[in-house]
Amino acid sequence: MLRVLGLDLGTEAVYRxxxxxxxxxxxxxxxxxxxxxxxxxxxxxxxxxxxLLRSTPTADTSGGVRLVPPRAGLGALLxxxxxxxxxxxxxxxxxxxxVDDLLSEYTALGRDRxxxxxxxxxxxxxxxxxxxxxxxxxxxxxLALAPTTVSGGGPWxxxxxxxxxxxxxxxxxxxxxxxxxDGTPERRRAVRELTRAGAxxxxxxxxxxxxxxxxxxxxxxxxxxxxxxxxxxxxxxxxALTGLRALFTHLWDEAAPLPDADGEPxxxxxxxxxxxxxxxxxxxxxxxxxxxxxxxxxxRSERRMISGLSARFGAHSRFQLGLQAARSGxx
Numbered sequence: 001m002l003r004v005l006g007l008d009l010g011t012e013a014v015y016r017x018x019x020x021x022x023x024x025x026x027x028x029x030x031x032x033x034x035x036x037x038x039x040x041x042x043x044x045x046x047x048x049x050x051x052l053l054r055s056t057p058t059a060d061t062s063g064g065v066r067l068v069p070p071r072a073g074l075g076a077l078l079x080x081x082x083x084x085x086x087x088x089x090x091x092x093x094x095x096x097x098x099v100d101d102l103l104s105e106y107t108a109l110g111r112d113r114x115x116x117x118x119x120x121x122x123x124x125x126x127x128x129x130x131x132x133x134x135x136x137x138x139x140x141x142x143l144a145l146a147p148t149t150v151s152g153g154g155p156w157x158x159x160x161x162x163x164x165x166x167x168x169x170x171x172x173x174x175x176x177x178x179x180x181x182d183g184t185p186e187r188r189r190a191v192r193e194l195t196r197a198g199a200x201x202x203x204x205x206x207x208x209x210x211x212x213x214x215x216x217x218x219x220x221x222x223x224x225x226x227x228x229x230x231x232x233x234x235x236x237x238x239x240a241l242t243g244l245r246a247l248f249t250h251l252w253d254e255a256a257p258l259p260d261a262d263g264e265p266x267x268x269x270x271x272x273x274x275x276x277x278x279x280x281x282x283x284x285x286x287x288x289x290x291x292x293x294x295x296x297x298x299x300r301s302e303r304r305m306i307s308g309l310s311a312r313f314g315a316h317s318r319f320q321l322g323l324q325a326a327r328s329g330x331x
Contacts, residue, residue, distance in 0.1 A: 005077040006050050010035070014043035015052065018067055050077060117240075120223065122231035127155035127220075130232060134214045135162045141172045143248050145211040156210040156228050160190050164197050173199040176248070176255055178207060195258065200326065202255035211244060219244050249280070257329025276330055278305055283322050283331040 002012045013033055018024065024032070030040045047053035052073040054066055067073070121130050135142065146158050163173055175194070195201055209225035219235045221244075222228040235241060253276060271279075274295060281291040292302035306321070313328075315321040325331045 002074075005074065005081055007046070010039060011043040011046045014040055015047060015067075019070065022067060052077075117235065117237040119234040120231065121234065122223070124155045124229060127232045130220060130234060131155065131212065132159075132162065134212065134218055134220065134234075135159075135166065137218075138166055138171050138214045139169075140215045141213075142166060142174070142215075143211075143213040143245070144173075144175045145177075145207050145209065145248065145251070146175055147178045147207055147210070154229060156222070160193060163194060163199065167194075167197040167199060174248075174252065175199060175201045176207060176251055177201065177203055178205070191258065201258050202252060202329065203258065204251060204255045207251070208247075211248065213241065213245055213248060216241060216245060253277075253280075271330060275305060275309060278302065279309065279322070279325040280331045282306075282318060283326065 002015075003009075007015060014029060017029055017032060021028070021032075026037055026040050026044070030037050033040070044053060047067075050073075052068050054068060121127055142163070144158060146156070158175065166173055173194070177191075191201055209221055210228055211219065211221045213219045217236065219241055220232045221235070223231040223233055235244070253273070278291055278295060281294055286294065288302055288306070289299060292299045295302060297305075306318070309325075310316070310321050313321055313324040315324050322331070
């Protein structure tokens, strides 16, 4: 119990016994604790080092020593330990700041800051660093337009391992890639690995560009979509982010779910665009009022749509409805 103050179990046992029997000597203490004299002597030395034991001018107590009262002795140890922890915390904070500065410098290699909301990165290595940094920072959601989904190619290819880490942390990952990426065994394995871990993946015959959107607050896209190797632009401008997210959402709604185990797509069974939009709004956490406002319908109509969708999916709650819609590839 007192180990944090520097007392091991043997020393603490001697200390507690001396509190009850301050006149006992080393031999009596050793006998009561069923240990040997050297062990008690070592404990007494430790207590003396911790200023819990002081020498007395006479030899009438414990061989010429006496205990410091617990309130004073242990109180001083607690204060000392607290000061040590405070110094350690300051050192940790300083180290964290130094690490953040180092990571910022590392990520900034090849960066050309245009203004506070737009930054330019040139060269493959700077793009890799930027994407690794943004991926690591994701806390809620990562959206990706990616013609390929396996690592080892260019700086824009999704590296499977860090995205598996994101999914393990509970980050929502949605990926749009080309139908053609189903072709190689390596790509199929990568897609299966991501989907088993919880990623949502759909395909389209074509994609306009590479794009990553992280937590709705940052987006990266190529300097030149026709030559992605030139570099990347990092955007934090709210207006641009809203437009890019709308582009992703539009493409997501048009995309096909991945084939199931039998090779057949999990078709969305002729759900109207309005119904699919409502399911997406619910998955994004919008309230009924907000969803109705986005759809331009009354709250009563929105709730009637939810009731109809719940009946079609056999769902008894909004959570079940969202889960079934996700499994069907509707959101």
